[in-house]
């Protein structure tokens with residue numbers, strides 16, 4: 001039913017940004033983007049550094065894709081401005097600048113003129129020291145709050161934009177599959193917090209939300225917080241953040257089946273299929289991911305990192321050193 005995304009960067013044709021209405025057309029030129037295999041020849045080391053920074057956070061970029069005419073003389077273009085980067089997911093042009101005041105003044109003037117002529121174009125002038133600040137514009141605001149420790153993070157696996165895009169697709173698919181029905185979404189605490197909040201808002205059917213919490217002990221799995229609602233006769237969709245061994249989902253499915261819902265399906269954001277010990281039916285999968293420990297977007301390492309808006313792989317040594325005997 002679900003078409004899970006493999007977590008590899010999927011190259012897609014990059015959208016050419018729309019031309020500003022009413023103003024003279026910017027000259028579209030050949031663009032080089034992050035989804036192309038070869039990296040562009042950057043004019044300045046700071047640009048290469050910015051591209052690497054964007055790649056780390058899996059933010060799509062194009063290098064100098066457009067030139068905007070800024071001034072005309074005798075009917076001919078007398079001045080052009082080609083911003084360094086375009087970020088299609090944010091619909092934002094970025095011009096990098098150094099601390100050299102003469103350059104900053106000139107660039108500021110160009111940016112102001114571009115905004116006047118092309119009011120629909122979003123552009124920022126960015127200092128190197130502000131790279132991280134830019135993230136707050138992309139929904140990455142909590143990076144500082146959680147004090148993301150780069151030394152603990154192997155890599156960003158899914159960006160906020162990638163997660164949100166896939167959640168929207170899942171919401172559409174679920175809404176279509178449950179046409180004419182209402183749904184009872186059952187989330188398993190606590191990792192489900194953000195996925196359930198976003199997924200439920202992407203579903204356009206009437207729905208109720210309820211929560212379960214489980215504990216895993218030597219004797220097996222048991223419920224520490226049961227549902228408030230009666231599931232009998234309801235179309236229940238069990239929502240998980242991640243399915244690993246399958247033990248949790250298997251337990252919940254067996255428990256809920258006994259309560260005689262009208263239907264029972266499973267949706268998970270992440271499927272670590274390699275880790276499966278108990279086969280479980282999963283109807284909707286956001287992403288199939290490799291067998292690595294991931295944090296962010298609800299998933300934790302010792303209760304930390306849940307509030308990262310993206311998903312990253314924790315360095316193996318961080319959790320392995322904590323394992324034997326803790």
Ligand SMILES: O=P(O)(O)OC[C@H]1O[C@H](OP(=O)(O)OP(=O)(O)O)[C@H](O)[C@@H]1O
Pocket residue numbers: 188189190191192240241242243244245246247248249299300
């Ligand atoms: O397929 P399994 O091997 O059973 O693993 C999946 C379970 O593990 C995670 O919960 P976790 O115990 O980490 O609790 P949390 O959601 O509160 O972080 C996740 O939310 C699933 O419920």
Ligand code: HPA
Pocket residue numbers: 242244292293294295299300301
């Ligand atoms: O990869 C994971 N990260 C966080 N919590 C988890 N619970 C199961 N797998 C994971």
